[in-house]
Amino acid sequence: xxxxxxxxxxxxxxxxxxxxxxxxxxxxxxxxxxxxxxxxxxxxxxxxxxxxxxxxxxxxxxxxxxxxxxxxxxxxxxxxxxxxxxxxxxxxxxxxxxxxxxxxxxxxxxxxxxxxxxxxxxxxxxxxxxxxxxxxxxxxxxxxxxxxxxxxxxxxxxxxxxxxxxxxxxxxxxxxxxxxxxxxxxxxxxxxxxxxxxxxxxxxxxxxxxxxxxxxxxxxxxxxxxxxxxxxxxxxxxxxxxxxxxxxxxxxxxxxxxxxxxxxxxxxxxxxxxxxxxxxxxxxxxxxxxxxxxxxxxxxxxxxxxxxxxxxxxxxxxxxxxxxxxxxxxxxxxxxxxxxxxxxxxxxxxxxxxxxxxxxxxxxxxxxxxxxxxxxxxxxxxxxxxxxxxxxxxxxxxxxxxxxxxxxxxxxxxxxxxxxxxxxxxxxxxxxxxxxxxxxxxxxxxxxxxxxxxxxxxxxxxxxxxxxxxxxxx
Numbered sequence: 001x002x003x004x005x006x007x008x009x010x011x012x013x014x015x016x017x018x019x020x021x022x023x024x025x026x027x028x029x030x031x032x033x034x035x036x037x038x039x040x041x042x043x044x045x046x047x048x049x050x051x052x053x054x055x056x057x058x059x060x061x062x063x064x065x066x067x068x069x070x071x072x073x074x075x076x077x078x079x080x081x082x083x084x085x086x087x088x089x090x091x092x093x094x095x096x097x098x099x100x101x102x103x104x105x106x107x108x109x110x111x112x113x114x115x116x117x118x119x120x121x122x123x124x125x126x127x128x129x130x131x132x133x134x135x136x137x138x139x140x141x142x143x144x145x146x147x148x149x150x151x152x153x154x155x156x157x158x159x160x161x162x163x164x165x166x167x168x169x170x171x172x173x174x175x176x177x178x179x180x181x182x183x184x185x186x187x188x189x190x191x192x193x194x195x196x197x198x199x200x201x202x203x204x205x206x207x208x209x210x211x212x213x214x215x216x217x218x219x220x221x222x223x224x225x226x227x228x229x230x231x232x233x234x235x236x237x238x239x240x241x242x243x244x245x246x247x248x249x250x251x252x253x254x255x256x257x258x259x260x261x262x263x264x265x266x267x268x269x270x271x272x273x274x275x276x277x278x279x280x281x282x283x284x285x286x287x288x289x290x291x292x293x294x295x296x297x298x299x300x301x302x303x304x305x306x307x308x309x310x311x312x313x314x315x316x317x318x319x320x321x322x323x324x325x326x327x328x329x330x331x332x333x334x335x336x337x338x339x340x341x342x343x344x345x346x347x348x349x350x351x352x353x354x355x356x357x358x359x360x361x362x363x364x365x366x367x368x369x370x371x372x373x374x375x376x377x378x379x380x381x382x383x384x385x386x387x388x389x390x391x392x393x394x395x396x397x398x399x400x401x402x403x404x405x406x407x408x409x410x411x412x413x414x415x416x417x418x419x420x421x422x423x424x425x426x427x428x429x430x431x432x433x434x435x436x437x438x439x440x441x442x443x444x445x446x447x448x449x450x451x452x453x454x455x456x457x458x459x460x461x462x463x464x465x466x467x468x469x470x471x472x473x474x
Contacts, residue, residue, distance in 0.1 A: 006045045024064070027069070035077070046078045057078060062124065070449050088113060095109065118139050121306075134146065177366065178365065199270055201297055205290040209339055215258075224325070229262050231261060232259065317389060318417030320377065322375070323406045333403060344395055353374075423454055
């Protein structure tokens with residue numbers, strides 16, 4: 001008999017602490033036991049242990065989505081940190097990425113080949129969870145949702161066996177796992193398409209928040225006709241005082257930030273990227289001079305840090321909406337509840353520019369292959385005390401009410417911040433078909449607790465029935 005190599009740790013043990021680490025310190029995880037799996041064999045051993053002890057299995061990698069997780073009492077948590085590193089096949093523009101890998105490692109591996117990836121807004125974000133939740137990158141208006149870059153998935157199912165899942169090996173599971181909300185098994189690696197990208201113009205510009213009433217309408221008008229090469233966000237920010245990390249002029253009071261990236265496909269396209277960046281930034285700089293401005297020509301790795309996400313774990317409380325086109329009333333309401341004089345306790349209130357290829361269904365895509373909304377709203381606060389947490393939660397409700405006229409009732413799962421809040425990117429008919437496929441893959445419901453909460457706003461349309469019909473093989 002082969003002795004198991006994976007160690008099952010219990011609360012109070014050092015291995016338990018490391019296996020349950022999360023990025024959002026306000027959303028700790030408390031499973032009955034936890035393991036860190038560093039090979040496919042160890043993942044299989046963890047599944048066999050759970051089956052033998054009657055324990056449901058929960059899964060995470062980098063731990064960025066812990067606030068959307070259901071309670072884990074009685075569960076075995078498997079943290080996937082699979083060894084092996086990123087493997088790049090430059091001739092095919094493909095990378096194999098082990099589960100637990102961060103986007104920073106993928107970009108670093110692809111860069112020498114003139115390639116990059118549709119990564120998240122932080123180099124620390126884990127690849128697998130981000131992709132299976134859709135993925136909204138700063139290349140997305142040109143290339144679409146990041147999940148569409150998936151070519152294959154390696155998965156360990158509830159029988160402890162490893163499976164290769166792609167369009168030819170298991171078309172139903174291949175469709176459902178890409179955006180279906182988890183609960184199919186434990187992903188141990190993914191194969192993804194890489195992006196050919198030349199130089200980029202990327203960075204962040206900051207103005208005093210008092211200039212927001214003049215800058216926001218200009219940015220919003222630009223977004224309505226923006227080139228697909230550009231993906232940006234506008235943020236009202238109240239940054240904490242962090243000497244050596246945040247410039248003092250940015251933490252002295254609320255600021256407006258516009259960040260993002262304008263990409264080129266190569267040297268022939270580079271003049272276009274420069275022109276597109278000037279079309280955005282020139283008028284804004286003429287309205288008011290930024291107090292900090294880091295927009296610049298750069299290579300692809302600079303896009304990883306353009307959004308200035310925290311470099312280390314922090315407590316966070318977030319909320320998210322997908323919005324229709326914001327008219328003048330919508331822009332005024334956004335400023336009223338997030339801008340100067342609003343009393344907002346949010347450290348960040350963001351409008352992420354969508355549209356372009358984000359809104360285009362991928363004919364070869366999974367159940368989630370596009371997001372049809374012009375903007376995503378994301379609000380975030382730092383609940384470092386009970387009083388702060390209550391104030392932030394209350395203000396999330398204020399923003400929801402203010403933007404209710406423009407709320408699509410849908411969400412992008414990448415941005416879903418809390419399990420109890422409305423989360424919906426699939427229609428009822430899509431959910432029903434995904435559930436049937438999930439039941440066939442996990443008949444013992446070992447991974448049922450990992451299925452994402454899905455609550456559509458009442459009256460939300462049942463969209464994408466053509467995709468459902470195409471995959472309904474009853």
